[in-house]
Structure formats: structure tokens, C-alpha cells
Amino acid sequence: MIPRDVFSSQSKFDADFNYLYPWGTDHNGASRMDKAHVSIEYSSNTLTLAADRVSGQPPATHGGKQIPINYLAGTVHAKEHFSVAPTGGYDFEAEFLAPVTRGTWPAFWLTAVDGWPPEIDLAEWKGSGKISFNTFNTSSQVSAKDVNYPSPGNWHKILCELRDLNRADVGIKFYMDGQLVTSQVGKGFVGKRMWFVINLQMEGSSGTPGPNGSRQS
Template sequence: MLNMVQISVTALLLPLTLASALPKRATVLIPKSVFDSTTSLEQYFTYNYPWGGNTHNGGARMDKEHVAISPPGTLKITAQPVKGQPPATHGGKQIPINYLSGAVGAKQHFNVPKGGGLVFSGSFQATATKGTWPAFWLTAVNGWPPEIDMAEWKGSGKISFNTFNTSSVLSWKDVAYNNPSQFHDITCELRDVNGKDTQVKFWMDGALQATHVGKDYTGKPFYLIINLQMEGSSGKPGPTTNTTYSVKNLEVTTL
């Protein structure tokens, strides 16, 4: 009888032992179906900036009307030239508003846990001409920094990958952005390295572009933002006709 009990217990424990040895599965935080419909978009994102504003540091005022699912599966933001808009105030300065455009911010906050990480990925069709400033970025919920510009186009014909530790201490990589009319795949991986700092890796079209380290990033919550800002750091004057920025296959997972 004793031997039978021992065998039964061993048989029960064996699957648990094997399961514990298997790698953890990634958890999907935002699925690739997020842009399949307006209903799905609004399940995961709010319109305008996630802290509640509709202007920031450029010449566009954001609104819901300039954000669309078009076609299904693709988020499309349009920046429209306008006149007569009241100026915005940023950093104590007034900024002329010359466009109406769009931004969406994820409802969920994201943070890198100790020993863990996050992966943000998607396909982007972005303009890189003067006066246009599309971006795919993370910024601090509480204070600033941290900030990670997972993909930023500032009117120079290039794409930028940036990680801010302070306003003057940052890492960046600018890469030529060829064929802007085509979709390009962007992936950003955040991984805790020591319980305190976060390693940030940037890929474009499957090729690793840069590896940065965010000091004291681990455990700090981020906003996720997709927006089409105009002018500002991308120069002026911007385009006199509509500008579009499209995103598809967006996904956020844990490591």
C-alpha cells in the first residue's frame, strides 16, 4: 500500500515539476485586433492625449474627428491645415495652432516589473517631411522622465529612436527613413536588467537599430501614445494640404 501511495504522489508531482520548468507565456495586453473597428479602438484607447489635453508641444490641436479606422484593421490619423484657431500654451509659451489632427492614448498604464519586460510592435506608414511630426511613444504618468520615443519622425527624412533619462541626458539614434509611403515594422522591447534600470531595444523591419538603458525606469508607469503632431520640433511651415499617419498590427505583450 505504501509503495502505491508513493507512486501516485510522484505521478501527481511530475507534471507540476515539468510545468514549472517551462518558460512563461507572454500575456497580450493590447491585441492585434485593436484597430479592427472603432468599438475595439475605444475599448483600449481614449482620444487626445491620455492626461486629458488636446494640445502639447506643436502646432496641432487634437480631436476625435481626425482619427478613423480606415480601412478596418488600420488606424488613420489626418492632420488638416486650418486658420483661426486659438493658440496653445506649452512651457509658458504660446504656440500657434495651424492644424487640426489626432492622438490616441492607451487606457492602460504600462510598467516594466522586476525581472520582466514588455514588447510594443506595429506597422507604421509615416511622413518624414518638414513640418510633420508623427510619433509612437511612451512617457511618464508621474512627472518626467522617463520617456521612450519608440518611433518618431521630425520632418528630417529620418526616423528617431530616443530614450530620455533627463532633458539633457539621453540616448538617440537617427536612421534614414526610406520609402515613407510604405508600411515599416517597428518593435520596441523593454526588459528589466537589475531590478532598477530598463534595457530598451529598437527594431525596424526586423533589424536591430539601437540598444539604450533607461535609468530607474523599472516599475514606473508609462502612457502609450500614438499621435500626429505638426510643426514644433519638425520645423515650419508645415504642409498646406492634409497629412496622414497610419498604423496597423499594433500589439503590446509581456515578455
């Protein structure tokens, strides 16, 4: 389990998190991840992920397609795998100050260790001024809920409760600022191992072109 004060010291961070994605530096957007774009403010127990526009990077490959890399950015993932056991569950809770500018694509999510799916987007922002809560049972069977993200300049608390429903399926309840937003079901998710990722991806599903100039975080 990840302690609430995991970002209060480098040693605590190192005990529970690694830099980058579990599979490396690239994924499905225009950011290439590197350690230099992750910072931790120990006194406030705060993780900050940043992105800077770059040029001259070789493209990424995802789904058989090449993706231009236009940014270097920050991502971390938990060392622990999370698997909802029969009769069990997890709570994932954090406070976020998230950008909603077109081309910024931060996410707080779970994804399969072995193959894909499952995937649960505990919170995702896709440059539209909204926040998304999603559960992927397959690439075409997706439960998705987009709602307005109020006052992006303020902190907002996200809570996701994962619970075994019937020794096969996982129920997910998504809360923002203490209010239930939506409930979804992950079919056959019980016992499936998942990575926990916090990342600042860019462009991709959040639109192009992404922001120029000042650092995004």
C-alpha cells in the same frame, strides 16, 4: 495588454484606447487634437491619423510659452498604464506608413504618468527623412539615434523590446523591419508608470512652416 486586432472594430478600439492626449488636446507642437482627425479601417485593422491646416485657433501653452495652433490633427492613447516590473518587460510592435514631409511630426511613444521623465520615443519622425529612436533619462541626458527612413511610401515594421535589466533600469532594443537599430537604457525606469501615445503632431521639432493645402496623414 493591447490585442493585435485592436483596430478591427470600434468596440475593440474603445476597450483599449481613448482619443486625444491623456492630458487633453495640446502638447508641444502646432496641432490641436480632435476626434474628427482619427479614423479606423476595420477591415484592414488600420488606424489613420490626419492633420488639416486651420486658422483662428487660440494658442497652446507648453513650458510657459505660447505656441500658435496651425493644424487640427489626430491622437490616441491607451487606457492602460505600462510599467516594467522587476524581471518583466513589454514588446511594442506596429507597422507604419509615416510622412516625412517638413513640418510633420508623427510619433509612437511612452511618457510618464507621474511627472517626467521617463519618456521612450519608440519611433518618431521629424520631417527630415529620418526616423528617431530616443530615451529621455532627463531633459539633458538623452540617448538618441537617427537613421534614414527608407521608402516612406512603404509600410515599415517597428518593434521595441523593453526589459528589466537589474530591478532598477530598463533596457530598450529598437528594431526596424526586423533589424536591430540601437539599444538604450532607461535609468530607474523599472516600476515607473507610462502612457502609450500615437500622435500626429505638426511643426515644432519637425520644422516650420509645415505643409499647406492637402490633408496630411
